[in-house]
Amino acid sequence: MVDLPAKIRVEGLGVSYGDKIALKDLSLQIPANQIFGIIGPAQSGKTTFLKAVNRTIDFVSNATVKGRVLMDNQSVLDASSFTPVKKLSNNGMRDLCGYRRRIGMVAPLPVGLPMTIYDNVTFAPRQAGIRKKDELDTLVERCLTQAALWDEVKDRLDTLGTKLSGGQQQRLTIARALSHEPEVLCLDEFSIAIDPVTTMRIEDVLKELKAEMTIILVTNLVQQARRLAKRTAFILNGELVEEDTTKKIFSGNASDSRTNEFVSGIFG
């Protein structure tokens, strides 16, 4: 089925917040160096899925998690039954920070951290121990270029990241997510707060980036998944309805009738 080795394998992942179940027994394989689309209506568990994958779910105090997540066949999350996040093991990793740096995360609303553009991009690498000025300079230029923002900000790298426009901030967020050279880039409805032109520019960027990394594109704009993703998963009410090639999902005769209804806009 999967033509490339799986970068991320998720087995029986379940997440609940208090009594509320957010994800039910979800299993997926995300192939390397592709854009993998995840579609579904709001509140279907898409963001929770990403949080479980990069282990930021650990910071949601009332969350309990079950199941396994593996990256490159190495287990990064492993709980045989529903376990409060505080009791989750680090799976032999010395700290989770190193693991999180292997994943870049872009949130729905742009978050320019309250520091300069330069510091926004160098924040993670610096905290990870890179100190040399010229090394950081090249890194800033590379990331901002990749995020299609370099030309607009190269002369004012010392202005506050929060002063940029929404679209620029979102590209800054992407640049920041690329700053620690992640192997996986997760985008959580990145285009929700930006204009269509910027969205198209970022989509072009993503098409190029997939040569270097695996991209998980969570979106409720089904057409975006259709344009970009090679394979697409449809999640509804915390359950995986189906996962298949994007072509099949959007062909109108996907295996599950709910998928057909969702992609053709009957609900969602």
Add this chain to the structure above:
Amino acid sequence: MEKVIEFIIRVCGISAVIFVFAIFGFVFWEGRELLISGEFNFWKFLFTKEWYPASESNPRFGVLALIAGTASVTVLAMAIAVPFGLGAAIYISEFCGSRLREALKVIIELLAAIPSVVWGFIGLTIMNELIMKLFGAPIGLTVLNGAIILALMSVPIIVSISEDALKAVPDSYREAAIGLGVTRWQMVYKVLLPSAKNGLLAAVLLGIGRAVGETMAVLMATGHAVHIPFDGTPPFFHPLDSVRTLTATIAAELGETARGSEHYQVLFVVGILLFSITFAVNLTADLVVKGIRDK
């Protein structure tokens, strides 16, 4: 009926303003004769250290030593209270579990509910002996004693306002930073503290306001000696000296003066000075807090 209620509520609202102005007016009025008489020299009042207000032959009203007393106790108190208060606020808002958080908040609020005379009592007895024993000081009623008591009294204010400031930082900042693979402490230090800095500054300023205005506890804990705890010999600042503060002076002396006498009036001028200091501190805190909201 509607009109009457509206009127009553409006009076309640405006009364706060009226009270503030009335108090200022009253304090000013009581000290007016001295202020407008040619004998009173404001610079001499502020910058000489002889405080002999009750002298028959040659009364002198220099409050420099009292200002030094208030300043030394306040600064040392803040040097103790700010690290503790901010540390506690960071712990409560970022690191501890929700049940412990609620417990800690209740306990810290309880700290704020202890009457200041009880704090003074602790200073006068427990702290007094402790300081004599620990530092071999001849008397334990000192700047240090007052500062520790004041620090304990200001910590609740600093904690609760700093915690509000930290809570006001959007969670998206925390998520963004954590998602970048930085540790919790790096997130707090690099993202949270800079974003909350105005609120934290306001917390510290309100703590200072509390410390400057506090009377009973410092009166009991600082030894009540008109003395400047600074001099030219190292270490320049002597926390084991006794001092007297502006507030304590008013509290201790006002009851003993004849109404309308020069001494009586000069205490009201000290009151004006004190009022101006706390007003300036509170105003700055307000402006700083407003600065956060406008952003």
